[in-house]
Amino acid sequence: MEYQVKIIDSPENADKGTLFTIDNYMWTCLTKTKAYGTMTYLKDKGFYVEMTCEEKNPKKEYHNYMDPVCKDSAMEIFLAFPPKGEPLTNDCMYTNFEINANAALYAAYGKGRKNRSSMPQQYLKTCSCRTTIHQDCWTLSLLIPEPFLKKECGLPQLDETTEFYCNFYKISESPEIEHYAAYHHINNPTPNFHLPIHFAKAHITP
Template sequence: MKVEVINSAKELEKLSPFHVECLLWGTKEIPATYGYIGFVPGDGFYIKMVCEEKEPLRAYENDLDPVYRDSAMEAFFMFESEKERSGLATYLNFEANANGALLAAYGKDRTYRTCFTKEELKGFACEAQILEDRWTISFRIGIDILERIYGPLHLQAGSTFTCNFYKISEAKEIEHYASYSPIKTTIPSFHLPEFFAMAEIVKRQGQN
């Protein structure tokens, strides 16, 4: 995956989209799901995800609610840390429903995760929009929060990290699972950094 350098979030939808279309664990189909990610130097990453789904399930209303039980889109990231040179590495999960309720945490595995504080959650500026035939989520991951977790990252064109993006609902009537990068296990779990895709920050054509 190439993550292009942009000047602001307003340029996101000018980028080439990524598609969440690897169906997992018996899922036969999902609503078309795709997204955009860009990097603003000195600021952070901007992400927008789109699901062509009418009337999405959205029972949960508060940050840190289990939104994966609704219809949700998710983004997971892992950066190489100067603090972590061996063993399990820390990764971040961002999960949101069509109400804009954000479940966000970090840690080294699925079980023992640290939820972000209310103030940190505000900093992600997660917003949802429901349109006639689709819904969207957008949010920002600031370099400041990343470096609080990882230490200095020196993010710039040429930097790499790993990530994956998901569409999910654990509600029995619409249960489904899909990913951007394939997950080759029989037991359902998105918390598998070994299956994250490699991403590289790159300059857009025409940039100096």
């Protein structure tokens, strides 16, 4: 599986992106909500993501940056960037962006699950994280800033030659609605989204 990340020149063109569906339900799934979206590359700005979850009254107790939104109902974007020419491992550089229906954002980066740092707050405004709650669904939009990926994550460039991997998730760790769903299946006996070796290969393309 390879995800095509289309290049766009404006967020208004996000509908030109490749649709992904989060339909691999794993581990405990007390609910199975339909979720999907697109990720595009907004040239010289970063990765622009729009997602929709067909979920009524999503759990949304958290409001602040770096709150544990995975305990609410959340949609998530994980991106992994192994060094060029080296094999993909679970200890490579990867980012995780997690958002609930209040637009509370949890954003971290690092090499492996044990070496995580919060995304510096200077990038929050650029992320422009927004959500909208509708009668039968909720939506989000988010920019993963290119300056963050270059300065903090060490990416030399973002273009058609960039080697990276992605996965998209729908989650709640709350016992009453616990569920785990992914775009690309995670082959692991217990819940764990922090496994880049199970991400889908991604490619920036015109």
